[in-house]
Amino acid sequence: MRNGCPLVGISDITCDIGGSIEFVNQTTLIDSPFFRYDPLDNSYHHDMEGSGLICSAVDILPTEFAREASQHFGDILSQFIRILASSNCIEELPSHLRRACIVHGGALTSLYEYIPRMRKSDLEDVSITSENAHPVKMKYTTLISLSGHLFDQFLINEALDIIEAAGGSFHLVKCQVGQNTNAMSYSELQVGADDKLVLDKIIDSLTSLANPNENHEFKGSKNNAISLKVGRFKESKVEMECDTEKKAFVLILGAGRVCRPAAEFLTSIGSDSSQEWLKSFRTGNLDEQTCVQVIVASFFLKDAEEVVESIPNATAVQLDVMNHGSLYNYISQVDIVISLLPPSCHSIVAGACIQLKKHLVTASYVDDSTSKLDEMAKSSGVTILCEMGLDPGIDHMMAMKMINHAHVRGGRIKSFISYCGGLPSPEAANNPLAYKFSWSPAGAIRAGWNPATYRYHGEVVHVGGEDLYDSAKRLRLADFPAFALECLPNRDSLVYGDLYGIRNEASTIFRGTLRYEGFGSIMGTLARIGFFSTEVIPILDDQKRPTYRTFLLSLLNICKGNLDESTVGEKDITESIVSLGLCKETETAVKTAKTILFLGFHEESEIPKSCQSAFDITCLRMEERLTYSGTEQDMVLLHHEVEVDFPNGLPTENHRATLLECGKTKDGKTTTAMALTVGIPAAIGAMLLLRKKIQTKGILRPIDPEIYVPALDILEAYGLKLLEKMD
Template sequence: MGSETTERNDTLLGNGVIGILAETVNMWERRAPLTPSHCARLVLGGGKRESGVNRIIVQPSTKRIHHDAQYEDAGCEISEDLSECGLIVGIKQPKLEMILPDRAYAFFSHTHKAQKENMPLLDKIMEERVSLFDYELIVDDDGKRMLAFGKFAGRAGLIDFLHGLGQRYLSLGYSTPFLSLGQSHMYPSLAAAKAAVIAIGEEIATYGLPSGICPIVFAFTGSGNVSQGAQEIFKLLPHTFVDADKLPELSAGKSLPPHHQSTRRAFQLYGCVVTSKDMVAPKDPSRCFDKADYYAHPEHYRPVFHERIAPYASAIVNCMYWERRFPRLLSIDQLQQLMKNGCPLVGISDITCDIGGSIEFVNRSTSIERPFFRYDTSTNLYHDDMEGDGVICLAVDILPTEFSREASQHFGDILSRFVTSLASAKGLLELPSHLRRACIAYAGKLTPLYEYIPRMRKTMIELPPTPANSLPDKKYTTLVSLCGHLFDKFLINEALDIIETAGGSFHLVKCDVGQSIDDMSYSELEVGADDTTTLDKIIDSLTSIANAHRGDPNAAEISLKIGRVSECGIDDSMDKVGPKVLILGAGRVCRPAAEFLTSYQNIDQVHVVVASLYQKDAEETVDGIKNATAAQLDVSDTESLSNLVSQVDVVVSLLPASFHAAIARVCIELKKHLVTASYVDDSMSKLEQAAQGAGVTILCEMGLDPGIDHMLSMKMIDEAHAQNGKIKAFTSFCGGLPSPAAANNPLAYKFSWSPAGAIRAGRNPAVYKFLGETINVDGKLVSYLFNCPEKGSTFQ
């Protein structure tokens, strides 16, 4: 039986017979991998001797963009039965029962990242001894994907968004030319859709747009095919592109007298192409943005899109690839605050359709028949209509099929170049390198490049998803972070071999696989061993492969980070009885605070967690302090912050005041008390009612002034009262104030760690008692006299 199977397999693979699948996954999927014209050239253009293709059998479909009769006219056979085909091609993955044994298949499988939802498909491929080629993995010599629909997604995504924008503006009380534009699939061709866009552009140029919604600014993220396709449609409208730094100036230009606001109209749109330098900024203000450094060390950067771009955008067209190790483009908190501040944002076209990705509130995909949902930022609720508060969002994951005819032609033009090799090759080695690299499995076995998939599956599926007890059988563990060309250069396999050969084990904490050779991949592995000698050996070996590639001028650099070794698996000290305190920030104030809390004898043993942006700083701070542990944390990552806060009783923030409102909101949500060491501003004051409702204490200004000043003052006053003394008067000078004789400048200050902060605090209202009378000082008066610039601006 085995020999018969082998003979049949040998006969089928490379037999020159191609099968074209009928698409069954989605009602709207009308694309085809090869059009009738492509098939005609392959079958009729000299036959197998010329093209390597002998026959093409097409499964019948009444919804495919090209009719069965057209394929018949091109020399194809129409049949449900593809059993005679050695190569079967499609667009989307077929139903499992449609997969025939001992064949080669080519389609978008979405399995190479060990995507959980598609592992049954991969299991079926292995079970049926199938050879699987994935279009997504076919790249040219420069590492760019050869088979993709990106531009069509961008084109359809923007046209559909303009269609919805017209409806949304109408619900807000504005009639615009966008209202007459249909969705992409409503036009017989891309050319017809473009003509419709040009027509509304002419109407805008002639009659203008209502001044109440102008300037209308479209912010495009990314510079790849998707963004290019969206911009191609946008450029059909009257427009001007502006740089990101000109957006505030453009927005300021809409300040007109009321009469002009009601009558003047704008005759063009504005576009802004946003790159990574406009989305993030170094956390260290002394450093400049560096793209290479950002991709290698995204933890060194903070998001600024919500500060520099979003406040001026009417529409955001999201076309960028994103991984979870990078800051989000727009978090829920940031969007909610933007809308509270009166941001003109009307809607978002998330063409990437990255659920829970770079735009956090996008928690679902939409369909072509219902392409939009509305997110109400004030209530955090989602709606399917266009009327009401909030922003609209398009998140369709099958946009290219709206231009099925042109998309199929484009795709087939490229696929037909090498489908002949796939159809005629008897073995994997007969194929060119770019096709071999795209072969996930051959004859039911994973090819060497993709042998990491079962390892990833094992650690993601069989082991618990959370770090706790992830390697319970290993006494010593450490976190290893790898960044580089891990998957296309076999390096992930090499790393896992090192761990397992040495007798260690691993748990995959995080994995982001780059989309092409140009994209870095990133993995976090928790590595465990029974003794420190074995773990040290593993670490040394991993360091060696990283250093070896770093020294090779022809190899891409690999970034390797090793965390602190923990005994007994993940440090279980957080589970000990006693209060737990999280200290945010590892500056000079932190260590004395940690030492004091862990040595405090009046209550049960306190456990302290010191969290810092840089793991090394946190580790140095807690070094030698019993019951204190270190953690790496970016407080702008709300999910990570919430995870850490949820494990403690009290949070102490030693970070700058600008971080405290976001931290406080997390503490209120999780009902955790918060202590800060900096002044209260309006954003914190507004949280008082929410804190009271949650039963949470937020104790602010517990630094030097007024914190220590007030405490020492009360200590002195209490001591006086204990001795039956009477306080007649009390005056306190604290901070950087010199003696009156030396106060020879307008501010009377000689030293301040933050002059701008001191002046802003001086603008707050004040209450004091003088000669028995309570004196109230209105902060508005001081604010009027001292209009201090915010952080980041020039202070003189």
């Protein structure tokens, strides 16, 4: 901030977790009243040691602030107590109180009978036990949305009556209740029937409710109008490729890109169409005829349905993990849980898994909050397998295989170097930066601000966050000479010395992030120009919105009168970069100018009001111009180099291991290499737990032979080839 003090903390008493303050995604308790949120890396912590915002979030106001809440609610309620106390029956009450009475005489009043009906539909939907392998569903289903005064005018009662009277069923997928008399409510219902004609009749009746005819009692009443939208009809088909009643259940939380490869892998287990890769692993406690039923849960049902489309033995469900009742309901009825949610959600899921004694797999790093669950998990006999993706994940497994192989033969690790990067495939690297984003650029740009530490030939090297891009080094891999690459140091490499047990023997420990050559110098120059500044820009406060061109000229201190033409060109930008001393080499200045023009910063279009800083503007332009289009594919490249010394004068060995994977397009659908190399290892972790191959309990990483030996074998058998060489 330019003036005043920076924001230190937030206390949210709205009882609206994840609402107006989006990053407040958890409540705090009296015995643990704060947590810390670091916006720079979107991480959550329960200590007060580091940077970030101190957050307190109340969930039950009368309990947390008992005196204030009691006084406030008491003052309001006291106005109605006399009337309620003096009335003999509910009919004597004024209409506003009568309608507000939820329970009378030990039972729900007629206006609120919809509550248990909705709750019952929700409970039925999560019944996925072995005795009842599939959720209770009708043959034909459709998703409908209702909006209007559904609850204050009790139109939801009529809608449910119509569905049940016709012999149909419903499940409440989503519900947003209007918070005042003018606000509309919104509900999504999954409506089903065993006969398509019955479902047609239900939809016709709901349409009549939404569009009342002349005889309808609500004709002309604006408040009683509702809006109805109907999705396409679906016919439920149970596609079981394996002829068996033996089933195992895996719940996948999250329906992002990583989910589908994991679901496809798991549902292929036990099916008649299983590939040859599976045959050598049909041993252990999971019977070879056992099918795996996958339940994909997402906050948005549509996302989960898109993931499971055309995947046999996969079911989509709607689930809000912040709804503890629903979360526990689903977890209690499966064998294994895979969490592909953001890391901030893992502690909630892990706590539920420990309490319900269910194993959990994640692809995320072990953070402080997860580490603290180790003893609880061991006590409950639960395995929480973390870092089971690409990086972290496959990198651990490849490293430990090489290191342990050397140690068994009496060798000592002299040098450990690891490179990993998610890149566009060569044909998709068709822009000056030679990079594209498959997700928000903000996170990737912020990663370039993280300081790094590594050991090189015995010397510990520290790189400040502001120097990271400029520290990029040219790199050529002997096994892939066609790739013009560079690497940037990746955070603290020294922690891997402890993790891999080589701190006291390796004189070089380095982990780097791969990019195509030139990326670091261009990004470093963009940073010095000011494109990544998070400070509010004064020109964006003007009522008249500036254009991208105006913004660019202000960053480069270019006066419009000095331009030969009305548009700013590559020559103008290059000369300005060099004259301002922002770049030492003219070649880099030219590449940076080409990048600026490619991103459209020279255009006369107005900057959207949502942008308040140079960082916001840059992220928006990169998201618009540096995304994968059509069938363009990404590429994952993971490469380890390990130098091993041996006693007794034996020659030094240089071991190399590489994973190179590109995205795949099939039937018009592209699966990214990143999704494959993160989703499949997570699914393999679940498979190993199902087959009782992992016996260790507590918080684990795939650095032990009981995990990485079978996991690497399965990866290769499944088609993710690992190239290993030794000199």
